[in-house]
Amino acid sequence: MxxxxxxxxxxxxxxxxxxxxxxxxxxxxxxxxxxxxxxxxxxxxxxxxRLEKLAGFSRSKKIxxxxxxxxxxxxxxxxxxxxxxxxxxxxxxxxxxxxxxxxxxxxxxxxxxxxDNKVDPLSDIETINLELILTDLNMVNNALEKNSRGVKANDKLAIKSEEMLLKYKKALENEQPASSVKIDESEKEKGPDFLGESIIKQLLTNKxxxxxxxxxxxxxxxxxxxxxxxxxxxxxxxxxxxxxxxxxxxxxxxxxxxxxxxxxxxxxxxxxxxxxxxxxxxxxLNLITFLTTGEDETRAWTIKKNSTAPQSGRAIHSDFEEKFIRANIINWQDLINSGSWQGAAEKGLLRIEGKSYIVKDGDVIEFRI
Ligand SMILES: Nc1nc2c(ncn2[C@@H]2O[C@H](COP(=O)(O)OP(=O)(O)OP(=O)(O)O)[C@@H](O)[C@H]2O)c(=O)[nH]1
Ligand SMILES: [Mg+2]
The missing domain is CATH 3.40.50.300 (P-loop containing nucleotide triphosphate hydrolases)
Incomplete structure (x- = not known):
């Protein structure tokens, strides 16, 4: 990822x-x-x-x-x-x-x-932000036009799309970024063909x-x-x-x-x-890190916050998601403080977690498939 x-x-x-x-x-x-x-x-x-410390613990050849x-x-x-x-x-x-x-x-x-022949960071920022906003406004206007046939034909999804796009149009016309628009989750998920949502995902000022x-x-x-x-x-x-x-x-x-x-x-x-x-x-970006460690290597992996154990496994290999059974998990500091895997297990710090476990930043994970 x-x-x-x-x-x-x-x-x-x-x-x-x-x-x-x-x-x-x-x-x-x-x-x-x-x-x-x-x-x-x-x-x-x-x-x-954390990587150096964990690699020292595992005597890893590579980080x-x-x-x-x-x-x-x-x-x-x-x-x-x-x-x-x-x-x-x-x-x-x-x-x-x-x-x-x-x-x-x-x-x-x-x-x-x-x-602009002057050093004025706020003015630089205003110029760039306005370009990003106007680019988004062009995109929203084009989408509204494309969508209008559906609205005329009374298509339900097209009507929903229009409602949503108009909210963005209004914000952008007021020189506000798309990220300032608050959209209710229930308004969102209308399926892959929902034009409104696919456009909004692409807006620059939503990033x-x-x-x-x-x-x-x-x-x-x-x-x-x-x-x-x-x-x-x-x-x-x-x-x-x-x-x-x-x-x-x-x-x-x-x-x-x-x-x-x-x-x-x-x-x-x-x-x-x-x-x-x-x-x-x-x-x-709402990213966190989990770690894997052993004699060969100690490695950091990037995942989105709130990913489950199988979703996190995907960062390593799709098999770790598809064939996931369980994972052995311990916080990296707990592992080092315990002196050994065995010691960590004896203290009850090494846990077995299932499919619904939400991975935390700094977890050391061994996937079992
Ligand atoms: N004095 C000074 N000069 C800088 C500084 N940062 C960049 N420069 C100089 O400014 C010039 C332009 O820097 P670049 O990094 O190429 O600028 P850029 O934003 O990539 O420019 P474009 O690619 O043309 O959009 C170079 O000659 C840099 O050496 C700084 O902090 N102080
Ligand atoms: Mg450049």
């Missing part, structure tokens, strides 16, 4: 610099059959401190982290929704990803031109998104605070992308030492790292 994150923003804001820095944390792609091979797609490992794909999407310009600057192509690249990180420029530089402000080295704290209150604290990360790109050439330990030198302690509170960014994507 692969998840992908699109890097979106105006031209020249640091998207490719961020992409290159992220792909320094790249993984051996042969372990991830779901991955796309494309120069604009990078497969990036999800940092997880295989879980991964997310990042897609470097070319810069959008004003009127991209009308096809300006190859807009249609780039917007359709966004349609394919599971979530969006939107980059806005916070750094000053006389050498690097800004498309999870957060903002990354590419800050300069000496960014004023006050400016950051103001952005935070405008956009919402949990929707924004401040990252000095160029500095992080340079640090990504170093080992994690060296990078941490230099980062401490470069960024003052008062700023450090507000400044995020690439690892923070990756973890934030994971969180917004």
């Amino acid at each position: 692969g998840f992908s994150v699109g890097i979106v923003g105006l031209p020249n804001v640091g998207k490719s610099t961020l992409f290159k820095a992220l792909t320094k944390k790249t993984v051996d792609i042969s372990n991830y059959p779901f991955c796309t091979i494309d120069p604009n797609v990078g497969v990036v490992k999800v940092p997880d401190e 295989i982290p879980t991964a997310i794909e990042f897609v470097d999407i070319a810069g959008l310009v004003k009127n991209a929704h009308r096809g300006e600057g190859l807009g249609n192509k780039f917007l359709s690249n966004i349609r394919e990803v599971d979530m969006i990180i939107q980059i806005a420029r916070g750094f000053e530089s006389a050498k690097i031109t800004h498309v 999870p998104m957060f903002y990354v402000i590419n800050v300069g080295e000496n960014q004023k704290e006050l400016v950051l605070k103001q952005l935070e209150s405008e956009l919402g604290k949990n929707k924004i990360l401040f990252i000095p992308i160029k500095t992080e790109a340079e640090l990504s050439e170093l080992s994690d330990e060296e990078a941490e030492i230099l980062r401490n030198d470069l960024i003052s302690s008062s700023q450090k509170q507000q400044i995020a790292t690439l690892d923070d960014l990756i973890k934030n994507c994971y969180r917004l």
